[in-house]
Amino acid sequence: MSRYFTDEHEWVDVEGETATVGITDYAQEQLGDIVFVETPETGAELAQGDDAAVVESVKAASDVYAAVSGTVVEVNDALEDEPALVNSSAEEDGWFFRVTLSDKSELDDLMDEKAYKAFVDGL
Amino acid sequence: MSDDKTDTLKKLPLDSWHRSLGGRMVPFAGYEMPVQYEGVMAEHLWTRDNAGLFDVSHMGQVQLEGEGAADALEAIVPGNISALGVGKIRYTLLLAQDGGILDDLMVTNTGRNLYLVVNGATKHDDIAYFKAQLPSAITLNHLEDQALLALQGPKAGEALAKLKISPMQPDWPVPTDLYFMEAGPFMWGDIPLGISRSGYTGEDGFEISVPAEHSEKLAAALCALEEVKPIGLGARDSLRLEAGLPLYGHDMDADVLPVEANLNFALSKARREEGNFAGAERVLAQYPDKSDKKRVGLFVNGRQPIREGANVVDSDGNSIGAVTSGGFSPTLQKPIAMAYVPTALAETGTEITVEQRGKPISCTVADMPFVPHNYHRKPKL
Numbered sequence: 001m002s003r004y005f006t007d008e009h010e011w012v013d014v015e016g017e018t019a020t021v022g023i024t025d026y027a028q029e030q031l032g033d034i035v036f037v038e039t040p041e042t043g044a045e046l047a048q049g050d051d052a053a054v055v056e057s058v059k060a061a062s063d064v065y066a067a068v069s070g071t072v073v074e075v076n077d078a079l080e081d082e083p084a085l086v087n088s089s090a091e092e093d094g095w096f097f098r099v100t101l102s103d104k105s106e107l108d109d110l111m112d113e114k115a116y117k118a119f120v121d122g123l
Numbered sequence: 124m125s126d127d128k129t130d131t132l133k134k135l136p137l138d139s140w141h142r143s144l145g146g147r148m149v150p151f152a153g154y155e156m157p158v159q160y161e162g163v164m165a166e167h168l169w170t171r172d173n174a175g176l177f178d179v180s181h182m183g184q185v186q187l188e189g190e191g192a193a194d195a196l197e198a199i200v201p202g203n204i205s206a207l208g209v210g211k212i213r214y215t216l217l218l219a220q221d222g223g224i225l226d227d228l229m230v231t232n233t234g235r236n237l238y239l240v241v242n243g244a245t246k247h248d249d250i251a252y253f254k255a256q257l258p259s260a261i262t263l264n265h266l267e268d269q270a271l272l273a274l275q276g277p278k279a280g281e282a283l284a285k286l287k288i289s290p291m292q293p294d295w296p297v298p299t300d301l302y303f304m305e306a307g308p309f310m311w312g313d314i315p316l317g318i319s320r321s322g323y324t325g326e327d328g329f330e331i332s333v334p335a336e337h338s339e340k341l342a343a344a345l346c347a348l349e350e351v352k353p354i355g356l357g358a359r360d361s362l363r364l365e366a367g368l369p370l371y372g373h374d375m376d377a378d379v380l381p382v383e384a385n386l387n388f389a390l391s392k393a394r395r396e397e398g399n400f401a402g403a404e405r406v407l408a409q410y411p412d413k414s415d416k417k418r419v420g421l422f423v424n425g426r427q428p429i430r431e432g433a434n435v436v437d438s439d440g441n442s443i444g445a446v447t448s449g450g451f452s453p454t455l456q457k458p459i460a461m462a463y464v465p466t467a468l469a470e471t472g473t474e475i476t477v478e479q480r481g482k483p484i485s486c487t488v489a490d491m492p493f494v495p496h497n498y499h500r501k502p503k504l
Contacts, residue, residue, distance in 0.1 A: 032357070033164035035451040035458075036427045054480070056428050058163040058451045059357045083426075 004107055005116035010067040011091055014107060019068050022095040023055065023086065026120050032057045034086045039075040039097055046070060046099060048106050053096050055086065068106050070099030135180045136270045136335035137342055144346075144353055152243030154181045156356055163357035167453040170324060170362060171494075174276035175354030176345050183246025184266040184332060187257070188236035195257050196237060201381065201400045202230065203391035209234040212304040212319055216381055216389050217241070217249060222402020223377040224384060225252060227369070231306045231319060236264075238306075238317065240271070240330070242371045256401075270338035275328035275362075277497060278350040283329055285348055286311060288318070298329060302501035311341065320499060324359070325366025325492055327499045364459060365452050367420060367491025373431060374418060374447040374461050382409035383463070385418040416444060417469040420491040421477075423449075423458035423484060433479040435464050443468075446477060454494045464488070 004012040009027035013020040028034065036056040046052050046066035053064040075097045078085060086094035101107075111119060133154045135141070141148065146157030157178065159166060169175055187196060193205040202215030209232050217226040226245045231238040241249045246265075253263055274283060280299045288298050291308045298309055298318045306319035317332035333341050345351045360370070369375050375384040380402075382390075390410060394400060398407055423429055428451045435444030449460035460477075468475055473488040 032159060032162050033453075038427060056451070058167070058361055058453060059158075061428070061430055080426075 002107075003113060004067075004110035005113065005119075006065075006067045006110055007119060008065050008067070010064065012067045012107070012110060014101070014104075017101050017104075018073070018098055019070065019101050020095050020098045021052070021067050023064060023090055024116070024120075025090045028087050028090040028094070031055055031062060032059070034083045037079040037083050037086060037096065039079065040072045042072050042075060044072045046072060048103075056083075064096065066099075067110070068099065069102045071102070072097050072099050074098040133181075135178055136338045137178050137180065140339050140342060141178065141353070146353070146355060149356070151356055152181045154243065156181060157353070159355040159357045160353055163355070163361060164453050166352065166354045166358035167361050169352050170276045170326065170354055170358060171454055172277065173352070174274055174278040174282045174328070174348075174350045175324075175358070176342060176351050177273040177275065177354050177359055178270070178342070179243075179273050179330070179359075180270040180335070180338070181243030182271055183239075183241040183243065183249060184269050184271060185239040185241060185246075185250065185253070186236045186264040186266065187239065187253070187261055188264065189261040191258070192237050192261050193232070195261050196230070197394065197400060199252070199256050199401045200228075200230070201390045201394050201403070201406065203393050204230055204232075204237070206391075206393065207232040210305050210307055212306055212321055214304075214389060216386065217252065218381075218401040218406070219377055220401050222380050222404075222406040224371075224375045224379050224381065225249065225377055227371050227375070227386075227389075229319070229321060233306070233308070233317075238332075244372055266332070268335050269332050270335045272331045272333065272338065272342060272345070273322050273324075273328060274331065274345060274351065275322045275324040275326045275354075276350075277327060279326070279328040280499065282345065282348045282350040286344060288316065301329075301499075303327070303498040305501075314341070316341075323366070323368055324362040325368065325494060325496045325498075326362070327497055358453075360448075361450055361453060364448050364450055364461070365454055365492065365494040366496060367461075367493060369418065369461065370448060379463075380406055380409055380414065382406065382411065383414045383416055383418065387411055412466065414466055416463045417466045418447070418461055419464055419469050420489040420493060421446075421449075421460040421462055421475070421486040422489045422493075423460060423477075423486050425484065426458065427479075427484065428458040429460050429477050429479050429484055429486070433477050433484075435462055436476050436478045436483070438476075440478065442478075444475075452493060459489070459493050460486070461491075462486075
């Protein structure tokens with residue numbers, strides 16, 4: 001399994017044709033206490049860069065963009081009852097949704113863990 | 124002056140102190156201000172249970188001095204300022220000539236002058252308006268070298284008592300003798316403080332005007348107490364929203380009249396009868412409940428917060444109002460909001476629909492405050 005990162009602070013785990021998407025620990029830290037996550041509908045067709053989800057903190061709503069294009073095959077239902085999972089486990093249990101990738105070449109433009117770390121350190 | 128350029132953010136007197144405590148600084152009202160330290164939720168709940176220290180030095184502190192200052196100010200505010208006793212504070216509204224709300228403010232009769240606290244984002248416009256509207260015999264003094272700290276929460280009194288702050292005269296009261304909306308001059312060692320029992324969180328608490336050069340010493344002494352933690356703008360906003368208190372520039376502005384803003388209490392009876400304040404005719408034509416729209420509180424049915432700018436819609440999806448503040452209530456653990464709705468829909472319990480990002484969200488008109496006020500009021504005799 002390979003993990004990729006975007007400059008919008010999302011992570012993408014790729015296993016075969018399926019990608020799991022969430023926001024990074026850095027992102028949850030910046031957002032603060034998360035009180036609601038609006039996930040996409042299963043079956044939704046997402047193009048890279050589309051609005052895919054919304055993360056709501058006490059104070060503000062933030063858009064989460066589709067890091068990769070694909071069809072949503074599963075969303076993380078646990079976030080409905082426990083949105084704070086995104087704070088406590090952003091890069092594991094707090095995942096947002098899974099897609100079937102429609103264009104794997106998009107992954108070439110994403111960062112690996114080392115590049116993302118350097119990106120965050122530079123902010 | 125370069126300081127007045129809008130593209131240059133000013134620094135608070137306590138700027139480095141906020142940063143040393145891990146405060147995350149964001150632009151607000153022309154200043155870099157701490158939005159949070161450890162997190163909005165924790166800071167909010169701490170303030171409701173203990174005491175929080177807020178740096179509100181961005182707000183404008185202004186003295187009006189001279190014979191007839193109260194009467195002169197009454198020409199542009201609808202509060203009964205001339206009847207304000209020494210050491211008493213009144214919340215009032217700065218009104219444009221057409222009655223639109225230019226700002227909301229606190230006015231204290233210090234006995235020597237009127238001491239005003241106005242919003243940071245509007246202070247320069249307010250001062251220009253005062254200068255244009257008040258007779259030249261009234262002197263305006265903008266206290267730019269004073270910081271302003273707000274200590275808020277149920278333990279604010281016991282915390283402040285530990286600082287051994289003395290009255291200006293031995294037989295005058297100490298700060299904790301003040302009741303809600305009272306103020307006085309005090310000394311902390313050799314540092315003069317103006318302290319009022321007031322605030323904007325719905326909790327008991329104090330606002331302390333301190334010379335900027337001594338503000339860090341005072342902030343550090345307060346935060347060294349076990350009851351007190353520094354609290355950022357984020358929690359200040361969620362606390363005032365729970366308390367049902369409108370935020371100028373969001374929940375009201377120059378296009379809104381006082382009755383529409385649900386601020387009838389700010390239209391003093393004597394002033395309504397006199398009808399001699401700016402825009403009185405237009406303002407009083409709506410009194411008490413004849414406006415077309417009204418600011419109300421909303422409970423959101425569900426967990427998703429609604430935000431400023433979302434439209435209130437009718438059954439055909441037409442916009443009939445707007446959300447002006449919205450967020451998640453840490454105390455109630457559910458989303459709350461303020462919105463303008465048609466007066467016919469302003470009754471508590473009315474179901475309304477808000478559209479956000481194309482989705483309808485069902486809401487119920489709620490009584491405000493959402494969380495009961497906990498002021499230290501003077502007992503009624």
